[in-house]
Amino acid sequence: MPRDTQQIVRALKGRKLRVTPxxxxxxxxxxxxxxxxxxxxxLDDLNRDAPTxxxxxxxxxxxxxxxxxxxREVLLEEGIRRYDANVAPHHHFRCEACGTIEDIAWxxxxxxxxxxxxxxxxxxxxxxxxxxxxxxxx
Amino acid sequence: MPRDTQQIVRALKGRKLRVTPxxxxxxxxxxxxxxxxxxxxxLDDLNRDAPTxxxxxxxxxxxxxxxxxxxREVLLEEGIRRYDANVAPHHHFRCEACGTIEDIAWxxxxxxxxxxxxxxxxxxxxxxxxxxxxxxxx
DNA sequence: CTTTGTGCAAACGATTTGCAGGATG
DNA sequence: CATCCTGCAAATCGTTTGCACAAAG
Numbered sequence: 001m002p003r004d005t006q007q008i009v010r011a012l013k014g015r016k017l018r019v020t021p022x023x024x025x026x027x028x029x030x031x032x033x034x035x036x037x038x039x040x041x042x043l044d045d046l047n048r049d050a051p052t053x054x055x056x057x058x059x060x061x062x063x064x065x066x067x068x069x070x071x072r073e074v075l076l077e078e079g080i081r082r083y084d085a086n087v088a089p090h091h092h093f094r095c096e097a098c099g100t101i102e103d104i105a106w107x108x109x110x111x112x113x114x115x116x117x118x119x120x121x122x123x124x125x126x127x128x129x130x131x132x133x134x135x136x137x138x
Numbered sequence: 139m140p141r142d143t144q145q146i147v148r149a150l151k152g153r154k155l156r157v158t159p160x161x162x163x164x165x166x167x168x169x170x171x172x173x174x175x176x177x178x179x180x181l182d183d184l185n186r187d188a189p190t191x192x193x194x195x196x197x198x199x200x201x202x203x204x205x206x207x208x209x210r211e212v213l214l215e216e217g218i219r220r221y222d223a224n225v226a227p228h229h230h231f232r233c234e235a236c237g238t239i240e241d242i243a244w245x246x247x248x249x250x251x252x253x254x255x256x257x258x259x260x261x262x263x264x265x266x267x268x269x270x271x272x273x274x275x276x
Numbered sequence: 277c278t279t280t281g282t283g284c285a286a287a288c289g290a291t292t293t294g295c296a297g298g299a300t301g
Numbered sequence: 302c303a304t305c306c307t308g309c310a311a312a313t314c315g316t317t318t319g320c321a322c323a324a325a326g
Binding site for chain 4: 018022023053054055056057060061064
């Protein structure tokens, strides 16, 4: 369910990215999923019905979107790069059974990172929680 | 500075791993560094002076060590797999400037992961802190 | 002596790159 | 119409695999 087209166009233009159909599609796709897909999954999804974008273009679009801060990379599994259009601070939960990744709202976890050992300047942090999701129960 | 040889041999045997020179070397190397090296860095380090181990062997040793719980994989950067012989629970700090990774003792950070949303069973969690290390100053 | 591990080289999968043609602002 | 982007295919990088030989227990 694509959201407001104008909004996406504005986001891209605002970041000085040319609005090409491919780039638009990649970002729109990411905005409409909460499953943190890999580049390959996005590509497959985009080309499901009709050919929309090439592999190289999806990769370069993701890179561009990441550089301008519209998309972030999520690293929770060995050698797998996932993407997320939710760039607001939040934590992640990963089901050890099925691999599903879910967002955890920032306030759901309380963290107090004092001023660690002297010399380390903290800029940001995030928590990764591992466990079992609802469907994988115990 | 290799630590007690006996200790390493015991650790391997205790996990039912044959004590080969290559496997011993990989684990010893990891025990003696705190920089969370990649497989390639370990390989280079081992073969610095004399050829010690082949690439394939380092990879398979790391996998074996990981399976028996002597080593863990650390994922903090895009597509980079690092290894750590410190398997006790702890957090990580990554300098955004130089990429250095440092361990943060478990008690240095206080986290309260309540029982998130119903259905999610928490097994473990860890915090990743991003910032600047001492040498990269402010 | 049985089983497991090593080394080599080939195979792989994901990501990147070079470049010519096409689209955007 | 200058610049940036796309698509293709080839190149690259880290990791894995198959297999014959060697070593460990």
